[in-house]
Amino acid sequence: MQEEASLVVRLRHGDRRAFEELVIAYQHRVFGVALRMLGNRAEAEEIAQETFLRAHRALPEFRGGACLHTWLYAIASRLCLNRLASADRRLLRGDDEALATAPSGEPSAAAVLERAELDAAVREAIAALPDERRIVVVLRDVEGLSYEEIAEALGLEPGTVRSRLHRARLDLKAKLERFTR
Amino acid sequence: MSCHDARELFSALIDETLTREERADVYGHLATCAECRRELAAIERTVALVRGATPVRAPAGFVDRVVAAARPMPWYVRAARAALLPWPVKLPLGAAAVVLVAGLAVLMFRGSQEQQSAARYDAPPPVAAPPVLADRRVTEMPAEAPGAPAPTAPARPPAAPPPSAPPEAASSDRIGAAGQADRTAAASRIDPAQKRSEQELRAESKMRDAAPPAAGEPTLAKREGLRQKAADKADVVASLAAPDRDTAERGVVALVARLGGTLTSRRVEGDAAVIEVAIPGDRYKDFAREIGRLGTFSVESEPPAPPDPIRIAIRLAS
Numbered sequence: 314m315q316e317e318a319s320l321v322v323r324l325r326h327g328d329r330r331a332f333e334e335l336v337i338a339y340q341h342r343v344f345g346v347a348l349r350m351l352g353n354r355a356e357a358e359e360i361a362q363e364t365f366l367r368a369h370r371a372l373p374e375f376r377g378g379a380c381l382h383t384w385l386y387a388i389a390s391r392l393c394l395n396r397l398a399s400a401d402r403r404l405l406r407g408d409d410e411a412l413a414t415a416p417s418g419e420p421s422a423a424a425v426l427e428r429a430e431l432d433a434a435v436r437e438a439i440a441a442l443p444d445e446r447r448i449v450v451v452l453r454d455v456e457g458l459s460y461e462e463i464a465e466a467l468g469l470e471p472g473t474v475r476s477r478l479h480r481a482r483l484d485l486k487a488k489l490e491r492f493t494r
Numbered sequence: 495m496s497c498h499d500a501r502e503l504f505s506a507l508i509d510e511t512l513t514r515e516e517r518a519d520v521y522g523h524l525a526t527c528a529e530c531r532r533e534l535a536a537i538e539r540t541v542a543l544v545r546g547a548t549p550v551r552a553p554a555g556f557v558d559r560v561v562a563a564a565r566p567m568p569w570y571v572r573a574a575r576a577a578l579l580p581w582p583v584k585l586p587l588g589a590a591a592v593v594l595v596a597g598l599a600v601l602m603f604r605g606s607q608e609q610q611s612a613a614r615y616d617a618p619p620p621v622a623a624p625p626v627l628a629d630r631r632v633t634e635m636p637a638e639a640p641g642a643p644a645p646t647a648p649a650r651p652p653a654a655p656p657p658s659a660p661p662e663a664a665s666s667d668r669i670g671a672a673g674q675a676d677r678t679a680a681a682s683r684i685d686p687a688q689k690r691s692e693q694e695l696r697a698e699s700k701m702r703d704a705a706p707p708a709a710g711e712p713t714l715a716k717r718e719g720l721r722q723k724a725a726d727k728a729d730v731v732a733s734l735a736a737p738d739r740d741t742a743e744r745g746v747v748a749l750v751a752r753l754g755g756t757l758t759s760r761r762v763e764g765d766a767a768v769i770e771v772a773i774p775g776d777r778y779k780d781f782a783r784e785i786g787r788l789g790t791f792s793v794e795s796e797p798p799a800p801p802d803p804i805r806i807a808i809r810l811a812s
Contacts, residue, residue, distance in 0.1 A: 332564060336557045345550035358553060362560050369564045428548065435547045453509070454544040460511055479505035486540040493539035 317381050324372045332372075336365050339382060342456055343389050349451045350393035352440050360396060364389040386458065387466035390448050397444050431492060438488035446481035453478055495523040497530050504534050508541055728770060728807035730778075730796040736789030739812045743767060745788040746808060753777040755803070766811040775802030 320338075323331035343364050347357035367388050368375075375384065439447055452458045452466065453474075460478075464471045486493065500523040506512045507520055524531050577584075736742035746769060747757055755773030762768075773781055778800040785791045785808075797804075 329561075333557065333561050336560045340552040340556050340560075341550065344552035344556065348550050354553065358556065361552065361556070362563060365560045366564055431543065432548045435544055439544070450544065454541055455547070460509070475506055475511070478509075479502065482505055482537055482540060485544060486536050489540055489543055490536075492543055493536050 321375065321381055325375065327373075332365075332369055335368070335381070339365075339385050342382070343385055346386065346389050346448075346451055346456060347393055349436070349439055349455060350390075350444075350448060351396060352436075356396070360389065360392045363392055367392075380462070383458070383462045383466050386452060386456065386462075390452070390466055394444060394448060434489060434492060435485075438485050441488060442481055442484055446477050446484065449474055449477045450481040450485070454482075495519045497523070497527060500524065500527070500530050501533055504537050507534070508538055727805065729801055729804045730806040731794045731809075732796075732806060733792050733794065733809040733811065734785065734789045735792070735811050737812065739767060739810050742788045743769065743810055746771070746785065746810070749781065749784055749788070753781055755781075758805070763809075766809050768807060768809050770805065770807045772803045772805045775800040775804045778804050778806075781806070 320331055320334060324335060340361070344357055344361040347360040347364070348354060351357050351360065364385060368385060375381075439450065442450065448467065449463060452463045453460075458466065460471045460474050463469070463474045467474070469477075500520050503512060503516060503520050507517065512520065524534065734742055734746065750757060750771045750773055753773050754777060755771050757769060757771050759770045760767065782791070782793075
């Protein structure tokens with residue numbers, strides 16, 4: 314937290330190196346949110362890049378009241394939801410590269426296949442959720458934000474966050490039933 | 495607590511966000527309901543599956559691309575991107591630019607013509623001194639009429655520099671460096687020896703004016719003819735005495751222009767200005783009548799019948 318506060322100070326002073334550190338620190342998380350929301354790597358990279366660029370432009374006005382990562386998630390979430398709501402967006406589901414992601418270590422080929430199958434199932438189950446539920450479950454169960462942080466990032470009441478999260482989990486339970494028996 | 499009420503709190507229970515009382519109520523119900531225990535376990539496994547999914551990693555080079563994109567673009571990159579605008583944007587912009595350039599070109603062309611016309615009045619090309627005013631020290635001067643626009647382009651570039659004194663002489667004449675009496679004497683002096691100079695100057699003037707006049711509207715051609723005629727010889731030598739010389743000079747220029755004539759030369763001799771004009775012969779009577787309103791007009795010599803065009807040398811004095 315202290316480290317983040319120091320980074321914010323440097324960012325607000327226009328430290329280019331600090332911006333690079335920010336991107337390094339949050340690239341995977343921001344890209345992960347975008348990919349799980351949009352289901353397409355190219356589109357996710359575009360949104361993730363735009364998230365950091367908007368943050369870069371708005372840094373002088375960043376009040377520091379919110380956590381830096383919450384602020385980034387808020388920008389990314391808004392961009393994703395806007396993109397999903399755009400009329401001309403082509404729903405590009407089925408991302409082959411996401412299926413190819415493998416866990417670290419040296420697992421057996423069977424374990425790799427099993428892990429890939431499970432990841433694909435989870436990804437598809439999340440992708441099938443309604444947008445407003447999907448963003449909540451991604452921020453909570455994938456990115457680990459608290460209810461309060463999610464409420465702040467999405468501009469929702471904490472009760473709404475809890476309700477949407479519960480509905481999302483029930484949907485996921487139904488879709489992933491064969492893996493949870 | 496009912497099963498429905500208990501299950502509504504399962505997510506919050508997993509996330510440990512329930513109050514102590516809520517948690518006690520839920521656990522109390524679970525102790526008595528096997529179905530709800532199975533439901534809670536299924537939700538817990540689902541959450542574990544999602545949380546255990548392989549984390550996503552940003553593509554290689556992502557940081558470099560973001561940092562590069564955050565740098566301010568050089569001007570040529572911005573220009574190149576602007577050039578690659580989509581047609582629906584670029585086409586109207588291009589059309590607007592063409593219209594703007596065409597409008598500016600028309601304005602500049604019209605402005606140039608007006609300036610050239612002004613230059614013909616204000617800065618006539620070098621001509622020889624008239625016989626009566628053949629002082630070699632005197633060089634022709636640009637018009638000094640106050641308020642007249644400064645010529646931006648000469649009507650015709652001089653073919654050769656004036657053969658007479660260097661510009662400093664003219665400058666000294668203009669600022670009146672010589673004594674008043676001396677200037678008066680020089681202005682009125684008519685020396686027989688100067689007739690040779692007159693011939694020489696006239697020959698040079700003819701050479702300068704030998705170039706064909708620029709093709710243009712008939713009015714311009716007519717003015718060129720008048721200037722050619724004026725360069726040869728003054729038909730009328732006269733003087734105009736007025737309280738304000740500058741005002742009188744502007745009046746003469748305006749009168750000549752109104753009568754369809756042109757100012758062919760102007761020079762300063764001492765404290766007097768000598769202007770030469772050429773007007774159509776049939777307007778000479780009007781000229782002689784109207785110039786009297788500008789001051790005391792005295793004719794020193796004039797032909798029995800006015801030629802066409804008629805060239806008039808007027809000495810303006812206060």
